Amino acid sequence: MDLVLIFLSAAIVNNFVLSYFLGICPFLGVSNKIEKSVSMGAATTFVMVLAALATWLINNYILIPYNMGYLQYVSFIIVIASLVQFVEMFIRKASPALYRGLGIFLPLITTNCAILGLALFAALRQYNFIQTVVFAFAAGVGFTLALVIMAGIREELDRAPVPEAFKGAPITLIIAGLLALAFMGFAGLISG
Amino acid sequence: MSIILISIFTMGLLAMFFAVVLVVANQKLKVREDPRVEEIMNALPGLNCGGCGFPGCHGLAEKIAEHGSLEGLGCPPGGQAVADKIAAILGIETSASVKKRAEVFCAGTRANAADKAEYRGIKTCAAARMVDCGPKACNYGCLGFGDCAKACPFDAIHVAESGVAVVDIEKCTGCGICVKNCPTRIIALIPCDQDVIVKCSSKDKGAVSRKNCKVACIACKLCEKNSPDGAFVVTGNLASVADYKKCQQGAANTAIEKCPTKCIVKLN
Numbered sequence: 123m124d125l126v127l128i129f130l131s132a133a134i135v136n137n138f139v140l141s142y143f144l145g146i147c148p149f150l151g152v153s154n155k156i157e158k159s160v161s162m163g164a165a166t167t168f169v170m171v172l173a174a175l176a177t178w179l180i181n182n183y184i185l186i187p188y189n190m191g192y193l194q195y196v197s198f199i200i201v202i203a204s205l206v207q208f209v210e211m212f213i214r215k216a217s218p219a220l221y222r223g224l225g226i227f228l229p230l231i232t233t234n235c236a237i238l239g240l241a242l243f244a245a246l247r248q249y250n251f252i253q254t255v256v257f258a259f260a261a262g263v264g265f266t267l268a269l270v271i272m273a274g275i276r277e278e279l280d281r282a283p284v285p286e287a288f289k290g291a292p293i294t295l296i297i298a299g300l301l302a303l304a305f306m307g308f309a310g311l312i313s314g
Numbered sequence: 315m316s317i318i319l320i321s322i323f324t325m326g327l328l329a330m331f332f333a334v335v336l337v338v339a340n341q342k343l344k345v346r347e348d349p350r351v352e353e354i355m356n357a358l359p360g361l362n363c364g365g366c367g368f369p370g371c372h373g374l375a376e377k378i379a380e381h382g383s384l385e386g387l388g389c390p391p392g393g394q395a396v397a398d399k400i401a402a403i404l405g406i407e408t409s410a411s412v413k414k415r416a417e418v419f420c421a422g423t424r425a426n427a428a429d430k431a432e433y434r435g436i437k438t439c440a441a442a443r444m445v446d447c448g449p450k451a452c453n454y455g456c457l458g459f460g461d462c463a464k465a466c467p468f469d470a471i472h473v474a475e476s477g478v479a480v481v482d483i484e485k486c487t488g489c490g491i492c493v494k495n496c497p498t499r500i501i502a503l504i505p506c507d508q509d510v511i512v513k514c515s516s517k518d519k520g521a522v523s524r525k526n527c528k529v530a531c532i533a534c535k536l537c538e539k540n541s542p543d544g545a546f547v548v549t550g551n552l553a554s555v556a557d558y559k560k561c562q563q564g565a566a567n568t569a570i571e572k573c574p575t576k577c578i579v580k581l582n
Contacts, residue, residue: 193325212343215345
């Protein structure tokens, strides 16, 4: 029950993109085609789970026992940067097509604050190992969900009569705002 | 003070650890790229025009390196010079490939071809073509808004005063971009040394073609009959050059002279 709550909370109620406003860059950058947003979401989810695992280990076996909580931010960033490098090498080897498709947004996952935020939240809430993994996966699912919803709307938008002044970035930001408002409706559904 | 030292030490250790992991991963997961791809890339013009059928020069370079031969592959803008360079990299002989160029198969200038309507829309061939196949009476005629000229990366095709696009043979590299950008599909690639063409694309019946344009092919088959060696052939109401090497001979010359609408044109 606990895990289900964590999952729903991270994926929907406290959606990283739409209620914490973390990871807005790929949310606006890779949300023009549904296919691309799905693979971006999958890559981010993958990195999120790996990063949460690694940061949990470092936090619980190095930082906390030796009282070095103040190193959380720096060490987490190192972990995430190295992990993304690793994932990039792996994808390049395993699936060159996916590597070309994701392009610049793959190394940019490094700077996706949703991932650092996730690691810090998990440390702050003192989740145990299983909880951290579920939390990270749920955050990734939430991120993918936001991206896919946005991409779906934007694909329809291409055919809509948008006023000249609102074309491009303005209408995208307005939609992002409306989506965030819609997700506020979930607030209070589950606390935590 | 000790806090600073401990921090530096811990972070250093962590960084070292990840550096080692990444170095090992880099060795294990190294993608072996053919070094020849890079060399071929350098030999190619780097125009990314897409004339070879790949999205960019890199795609072609990869394919050539993979095949290890130039058979069926090649860089139209680069021509023989580039083919020789690539062959040197691969250590093979080139077979002289025939260089091609674009040609507009329409002579329906404003003076020659009749209009069916006046067009006042967006000034592109693609837009004009959407309105009942364009303002010209002939549905296979050059619309003269220069979609081909706009698409050409080499400034080698222009719409002449007469209203029909003309290829600048000196500048044309045979990349075929104009061929793809012509909505009427009347541009095609021909070998550079071909000097006789049927300058018409009309597949209308002879009587219709004759009414629409003074220099249309009316599929009378005179050229076919007058060149028993098969230099010309008429298919689908349109004559075409079947074998341009035979067009030099006497019989073909008679055929060209006999053409009632003079749509068979001798170039050069």
